Amino acid sequence: MGKTTGFLEYERQDGFVRKEADRVGDFREFHEQLSQADRQKQAARCMNCGIPFCQAGVMIAGMASGCPLHNLVPEWNDLVYRGRMAEAYRRLTITHSFPEFTSRVCPALCEAACTCGLHDAPVATKENEKSVIEYAYANDLVHEDSPEVRTGKKVAVVGSGPSGLAAAQLLNRRGHEVTVYERSDRVGGLLRYGIPNMKLDKLLIDRRIRLMEEAGVRFITGADVGNTVSAEDLKKEYDAVILCCGASNPRDIKAPGRDAGGIRFAVNFLSEVTKRLLDSDFEDVPTDLAKGRDVIVIGGGDTGNDCVGTCIRLGAKSVTQLEMMPEPPASRLPSNPWPQWPRILKVDYGQDEAIWKFGSDPRVYQTTVKEFIKDKKGDLKEVVLVSLKPVRDEKTGRMNMVPEEGTERRVPAGLVLIAAGFLGSEQYVTDAFGVERDGRTNVKTDAGKHLTSIPGIYTAGDMHRGQSLVVWAIAEGRSVAKEVDEHLMGYTNL
Ligand SMILES: Cc1cc2nc3c(=O)[nH]c(=O)nc-3n(C[C@H](O)[C@H](O)[C@H](O)COP(=O)(O)OP(=O)(O)OC[C@H]3O[C@@H](n4cnc5c(N)ncnc54)[C@H](O)[C@@H]3O)c2cc1C
Ligand code: SF4
Structure with missing residues (x-):
């Protein structure tokens, strides 16, 4: 819960931002971190409000309120305040796949719903998240363990944006053999080729992909499914296919x-x-x-x-x-x-x-x-x-x-x-798999589900929700992984 009186004692302080005159001269990230001592004070502002709207992730008036991943924000804020960073990292990754991305690009839906923000500046949760994940990387705590037992099931993920990566990560951890097909020359989707480098350093994507590869996920770039790679072949070769191709059709x-x-x-x-x-x-x-x-x-x-x-x-x-x-x-x-x-x-x-x-x-x-x-x-x-x-x-x-x-x-x-803005999914992919689309050209599924109109073919991310946010794409990727795992194994422990 942070420090009982922290929100009364400390003002919100954000990390140092390089001055415009300096930063417009290059494409390097321009947000820097607070010292560990100052970060602890920021976490101390979390006020044990009792009803943490910050982690609700519910839709109110058509807009999300709180974190769509249901991150356990008050719990890891408390651990940051106490300097127990390794435990904070473990708490954070119960619900999250890639905090290094959201802690840089997320609009921080958690902060907009923070109780402290009702009358004062909200807790600096997004920057606290960054301090936790960067501490974990700096102290060699971030690993993608290769599963000891493989299930013998094969899953193809089409598209390597945040939704595809999150799905691949969980399914690989579970022991399925996962191959990610990406039509571009590099992995990452809009994290790579959309969000500019000054907002999200591309080395952060490489750092995560390396870990996933070491743990057994296979990435094939330059593979345009529905074009240079046949959808029929994927259907035959894999036990399940997950379409995570984004909503790249521009208005x-x-x-x-x-x-x-x-x-x-x-x-x-x-x-x-x-x-x-x-x-x-x-x-x-x-x-x-x-x-x-x-x-x-x-x-x-x-x-x-x-x-x-x-x-x-x-x-x-x-x-x-x-x-x-x-x-x-x-x-x-x-x-x-x-x-x-x-x-x-x-x-x-x-x-x-x-x-x-x-x-x-x-x-x-x-x-x-x-x-x-x-x-x-x-x-x-x-x-x-x-x-x-x-x-x-x-x-x-x-x-x-x-x-x-x-x-x-x-x-x-x-x-x-x-x-x-974007109009939705690209038709050549949906046609190649024969999956139905809705009126907005998003791939159609039952509400809250990821199975398409074709058995064994699933979808997630912007291709499913329409153009959205990185945090939603990760939430979708984690959710489709659970559904696919249940389909393959009869139950899921993801
Ligand atoms: C310029 C820009 C800036 C943004 N900034 C932010 C931000 O600051 N914060 C935020 O939260 N969100 C931001 N977003 C939105 C966010 O990037 C997306 O919501 C998110 O990336 C969607 O993830 P995804 O995995 O569904 O799809 P994507 O990230 O779009 O990835 C889809 C991937 O599928 C691949 N693909 C498509 N078709 C095929 C095929 N047939 N075969 C193989 N591969 C295929 C594509 O090449 C791509 O790599 C931004 C979007 C844009 C366009
Ligand atoms: S992912 Fe976004 S909404 Fe969720 S805790 Fe992190 S910054 Fe907040």
């Missing part, structure tokens, strides 16, 4: 001039940047992709923010981030009480860097692109922006954002990055 922007050169989907752009950095051991910084250009990022979410931070590092002349919806309030509205996920204005690292570099927040609300203007060579030259206003649809009652006449204006643009 496009339909506007005149869309075929202009210089308009890219955000994830393709971010992947290319990371791949070139990794291929060259960070020597080839791909400034040619954005340097000196006026960049328009379409989409005000996390992916858009990653594009802002990346383009600043690549030397963009200006960066503007368009968001269709109105600017959120600075603090919770009465209609959005604690412990719901707070729908409030957040300034993420990319926006901070844009404020530092260009003097203002890059986000322009209630705005979209009406037209892309090309030069004589067919390359992007300008975009026509238009403001949007909310109008209620009489039939459905839904509020739609519609263009406001007379608000059009032209702005220069040398690069447009579309970060407008």
